[in-house]
Every structure is written in structure tokens, then in C-alpha cells.
Amino acid sequence: MSPLDPFGARLRRTMDARGPLCVGIDPHGSLLSAWGLNDDIHGLETFTRTVVDALADRVAVFKPQSAFFERFGSRGIAVLEKAVADLRDAGALVIMDAKRGDIGSTMAAYAETYLRKDAPLFSDALTVSPYLGYGSLKPAVDLARESGAGLFVLALTSNPEGAEVQRAVRSEDPAGRTIGATMLAHLADENAGETPLGSFGAVVGATLGDLSSYDLDINGPLLAPGIGAQGATPADLPGVFGAAVRNVVPSVSRGVLRHGPDAAGLREAARRYAEEVRAAIG
Numbered sequence: 562m563s564p565l566d567p568f569g570a571r572l573r574r575t576m577d578a579r580g581p582l583c584v585g586i587d588p589h590g591s592l593l594s595a596w597g598l599n600d601d602i603h604g605l606e607t608f609t610r611t612v613v614d615a616l617a618d619r620v621a622v623f624k625p626q627s628a629f630f631e632r633f634g635s636r637g638i639a640v641l642e643k644a645v646a647d648l649r650d651a652g653a654l655v656i657m658d659a660k661r662g663d664i665g666s667t668m669a670a671y672a673e674t675y676l677r678k679d680a681p682l683f684s685d686a687l688t689v690s691p692y693l694g695y696g697s698l699k700p701a702v703d704l705a706r707e708s709g710a711g712l713f714v715l716a717l718t719s720n721p722e723g724a725e726v727q728r729a730v731r732s733e734d735p736a737g738r739t740i741g742a743t744m745l746a747h748l749a750d751e752n753a754g755e756t757p758l759g760s761f762g763a764v765v766g767a768t769l770g771d772l773s774s775y776d777l778d779i780n781g782p783l784l785a786p787g788i789g790a791q792g793a794t795p796a797d798l799p800g801v802f803g804a805a806v807r808n809v810v811p812s813v814s815r816g817v818l819r820h821g822p823d824a825a826g827l828r829e830a831a832r833r834y835a836e837e838v839r840a841a842i843g
């Protein structure tokens with residue numbers, strides 16, 4: 562199987578062609594019923610197919626939320642698998658939002674699930690949790706490099722509860738950095754020297770306000786959830802990310818999905834968000 566270009570290069574190319582917007586695919590039960598669908602495997606399948614058919618040819622990045630597919634067991638995973646394949650066939654990139662994190666051989670097995678090129682759920686990138694220690698992610702970092710995939714490490718998440726962990730200061734750190742800042746520094750190390758963009762990104766919420774005390778210049782992508790239903794807007798991005806805004810992948814799930822099931826409604830919502838992002842960050 563031929564190796565892929567590194568994820569960071571593919572992401573930069575796709576964002577240049579389609580704009581940086583990421584649409585999250587989160588089949589909430591409440592959205593299924595708002596779309597007139599049952600909260601069952603058939604509803605999940607119709608919902609997912611509708612989003613893919615409406616948007617796969619125009620949006621740069623999709624972020625399926627694995628939890629909403631896992632709810633339905635193996636049949637839900639089969640829907641997820643097909644969505645990933647169809648999105649990638651249409652030229653979009655897929656960030657699997659599964660937030661995996663574990664140690665040693667278990668982390669290696671998670672990595673093989675999403676990052677081995679011939680795996681059924683192979684995705685362009687995977688969200689991972691570093692809260693068993695950044696070093697515990699090594700099997701995923703190594704396999705992502707080998708496969709041309711990427712990772713998004715939870716650094717400063719969009720939810721207010723994240724602060725008690727991510728903004729805590731590590732007593733042994735001579736620089737007195739917060740845990741979130743430490744994660745960003747690890748990512749900057751992974752991405753050193755990569756052009757045009759490293760493949761190891763951070764999740765940094767668009768809801769967080771001024772982050773100028775953090776060094777967001779990690780030479781890698783910054784996945785920014787929190788736009789739409791959580792209250793942030795594209796206009797907030799420059800204030801949150803400063804100069805690093807050029808590497809931001811702004812992510813919206815419910816803010817787009819609530820405009821279905823009509824394909825034209827989904828397309829118009831995505832177009833509006835893309836336009837607001839372009840106006841805010843150029």
C-alpha cells in the first residue's frame with residue numbers, strides 16, 4: 562500500500578482548496594427526531610448518508626463523533642466505516658473524534674484501529690487524550706508518522722470543566738507551565754522542522770477567550786470546537802488564537818446539522834459558516 566503524504570501537508574492543501582471549515586457529524590438522538598427520523602440504526606444511517614451526500618464534495622474536513630455511532634454497536638460502527646470511506650473518496654479529510662487514550666499495548670491497539678492504513682476505520686487523524694501522560698501516546702505518534710496520518714491532542718478543551726486539569730500547574734515543572742501548555746510544547750517538538758505544517762495538532766476550544774499567555778505556535782493544526790451550539794462564533798477566532806489563527810481548523814457540529822434534513826439547508830449553513838470564517842481570518 563503506497564504511503565500517504567503527511568497529514569499536515571494534505572490538510573494544508575485541502576484547506577487551501579476548500580477553506581478550513583470542519584463539520585462535525587454528531588448524530589444526537591434529539592437531532593434524529595428533529596429530522597423526523599427514529600433514534601435507531603435506520604435513522605442513524607439516513608442522517609449520516611444525508612450529511613455525507615450534501616457536504617462531502619465541498620467541506621475540507623469532517624469530524625465524526627464516534628460515540629454517537631458506538632451507541633448502536635456493530636451496526637453503528639458499520640455506518641461510521643462507510644461514512645469515513647465515502648468522505649475520503651470525495652476528497653475530504655476525516656478526523657475521527659474518539660478521544661482515545663491508554664497505556665502501552667492498549668494504546669497501540671487503539672492506534673491500529675484508526676491509524677493503520679489498511680484498517681477498516683482508518684482516518685486521516687484521530688483525537689487523543691494525553692491525560693495518562695503525553696508519553697503514553699507514543700504508539701499513536703509512531704503509527705501516525707508511518708501511515709501519513711495525524712493526531713489531535715486534547716490541550717485546552719472547549720468545556721469549562723477542562724480547566725481544573727488543563728490549567729493546573731505541574732509542581733515539578735521548572736518553567737511553572739500549566740498542563741495544557743506542556744501538551745502544546747510536546748506538540749511543537751513533534752512538528753519541529755515540518756513544512757508546510759506538522760501533522761500533530763492540538764484541540765483548543767474556540768470558547769476560551771484570550772489565550773495570549775499560551776504559545777499556540779506549534780507548527781501544527783489547532784482544531785477549534787465550540788463554534789455554534791457552545792456559543793463561540795467565527796468572529797471570536799482572531800481574539801482567541803492571535804497569529805496562530807492561520808493554522809486553525811474551526812469545527813461546527815450542531816450549528817450546521819440543525820439545518821437538515823434538507824440538503825440545501827445543510828449546504829447553506831456550511832456555506833455561511835465558511836464565509837464567516839473567511840471574513841474573520843482571511
Ligand SMILES: O=c1ccn([C@@H]2O[C@H](COP(=O)(O)O)[C@@H](O)[C@H]2O)c(=O)[nH]1
Binds near residue numbers: 765814
Ligand atoms: O474540546 C472539545 C473537544 C471536542 N469537542 C467535540 O466537538 C463536538 C462539538 O459539537 P457542537 O455541536 O459543535 O457543540 C462534539 O463532538 C464534542 O464532543 C468539543 O466540543 N470540545
